[in-house]
Amino acid sequence: MAAPASKTIGDLNGKWILNKSLSSPVEPALALQGVGWMTRKMVGLATVTLDIKQFTAPPSPPAEPSGAPVTHIEIEQTGTGGMKGSTEKRCADNEFRDHSDWLFGHVKGQSRWVKTEEITDEFLKLGWLEGDEEKTGPNGESHFLSHVESYDNGWTATQIWGFKTDNEGKRRYARNIVIAKGGERVELKLWYDYLE
Template identity: 35%
Template sequence: MSTPSVPDSVNIHNLNGTYIMNKQLSDPFDAILTLQEVGWIVRQAAKFSSVSIKVEQADREDGINFVNITQTSSGGIRSTEERTMDWTWREKKDNIFGLVKGRSRFCKVDEIEDEYLTSELDKKSLEADGNEVVNSITESVDLAGDQWNATQVWGFEVIDGVRRHVRRILFTRGSEVHKLKTVYDWKEE
């Protein structure tokens, strides 16, 4: 069975749907989880579990876009990621990463400084989205020593002829720098 493309009706302002992480096309992320001080058992579960995300996105009454993502793994780990697209810092106690702060926004692709984060975005999808991407930053707050920072760009790439949702990540902690992407296949419902 072939992998379905993310429909053209799904875009940066309407990510609603369910996606399955494609671990064969995604970069390994164990080193990053280690730097985030995630325990070995959770890292192993993440490595060997299938992961799905359910994205619900809408404008709030005040007109600000809100993204709610429920991530579920076959290993039983479940987490919720909430993104308010107003570029305001918010703290959250995460059951995996501890106390973190983050902010998110829509921005023009040329506002992203690191070329890796935007290097393979699908031109047709970018054009349909007004050359906008989702840009988010998440940082640790209370770790001993250096804190970590994960800058993400969300968009779409065509990989093996299939349009897929992709998050490219620039991760730093102290002198450590990692660049990786996570690739999500569309799940038809």
């Protein structure tokens, strides 16, 4: 289902399901990240749902003593077919924080709000809606950037989140993602249907 007008990068609260027919296959990216064949197949077959909670609170853990409130985005990810879920916690203060999970191992990640003109990678800046109604970040940003670096496997993953129009003219939440390791690079476009 298309995203309602009330859903913007400033309010992603709700449940979203990965639209596989619009999205890139994830297996090449998972292979570059060192995920085993059986797990890649399981992820590829699963229907992935994101339960997103977006709110403002002091950083956790705090990066500086002041602890000025920032945007938090917490995502409970579940999959069908027996795929184990995971929890993503992002804090939009651009500070690196460590994280470990069953799929990607030990990583560090940072997140922040960005405007289109701040995105330097040509693939990451492709296709976004840019009207004033999309500029709902704290300082008029239309995108959210998440960057992760693997301690165990040497890859990086950079995501830009925002809203796009699909081939049928429907407005949807989407992510452009670049996975890189050494000289290799995988580009992904993920599209989501709004559930509730």
